[in-house]
Amino acid sequence: MTRWKPDARGRMIAAAMELFAERGFDATTAGDIAAHAGVTERTFFRHFADKREVLFDGSGTMAHLATEAILAAPASLPPLDAALAGMAAAGGLLADRREHAVRRSRIVAAHPALHERELLKLASLVDATADALRARAVPDPDAALAAHCAVACFHVAFGAWISAADPAPDFARYVDRAAAALRALS
Amino acid sequence: MTRWKPDARGRMIAAAMELFAERGFDATTAGDIAAHAGVTERTFFRHFADKREVLFDGSGTMAHLATEAILAAPASLPPLDAALAGMAAAGGLLADRREHAVRRSRIVAAHPALHERELLKLASLVDATADALRARAVPDPDAALAAHCAVACFHVAFGAWISAADPAPDFARYVDRAAAALRALS
DNA sequence: TTACTGATGTCAGTCACTGACATCCGCAGG
């Protein structure tokens, strides 16, 4: 049947994106995805904790990038600015994959269960950001609040970046714009 | 078996809280909850969209309270302040039920799936808040950002309120405290 | 009484997910 075994994981992700986009999330069974990727359903669940998780493979990396950027930021940078630097860094993961990100966000927006999982990933980003700020000796509740605000900017920036007319918009610029609007609130 | 049919819904909620606390979420089947409440599993799923939802029955009301308070706030109030007034109003739903809220939040914190659902409810609160602000002619992205920040304050306030030493703490005071910390960030 | 409405019970079925066990593949050591 299939002679290539390499990167079963990547094939499952691609198959899921394709099938979810075509038939929708509900009408696609885990077995469908697995078969389309040339593996068994059992193997699918060995790679992904559940059916939704297949769409959120890079989220851990994003939190990692944000953490590193925040810890690497100059100590003189205020908490909110450090957190925002983390958001811009996390966005670096999207830089070369806007088309993929657009298709993915369309699929996620189409099903409440996927939206819910995305919220969980954003919450993980909030937690990672807050932890990184605490490692910079930012006290609570400032760390938690700054993390929440920064991720809110990330979220708003992502929405604008996804629907930008510019074919290759710079994510960091959108974070800056959201941050400016945030500061203007108070 | 049971002679009283009134308020099957309330009995299911109580049964779920009890069983989740005793055995944990995973070890409690939907059928267990239903039987404990004197109904069938099918009836359980007619009242609640899924097994988790039984713990989140009041969340719609909270969003409603927040919306009303925001729309009723004086037009001169800046967006963030109006949103925060909404959060204080939403907290009114908790006022007389701290013991219940404590038990519930313990259960929710004990299982990732429940935590995930709570995030969805908070996101609904963000959406309702942002919509109410837009109805006050607050433009985007200001409305979205103010809503996110306000709900972040709600979240932080809730955590502090839940673990307060004072036996009957005032929720609105905790919202104010979080809001003050938020404003001090920038 | 009669008809209608809404809540519930019953039953069968699909599918997400899991544990236990067998198998196969690439590779280090002999």
Added chain:
DNA sequence: CCTGCGGATGTCAGTGACTGACATCAGTAA
């Protein structure tokens, strides 16, 4: 070249969340 070993995969059976279709039953208005 053989051998054993660890990791990834296949196979199979089972549990439980959730759904659709249909029957029933209580309360209520005509």
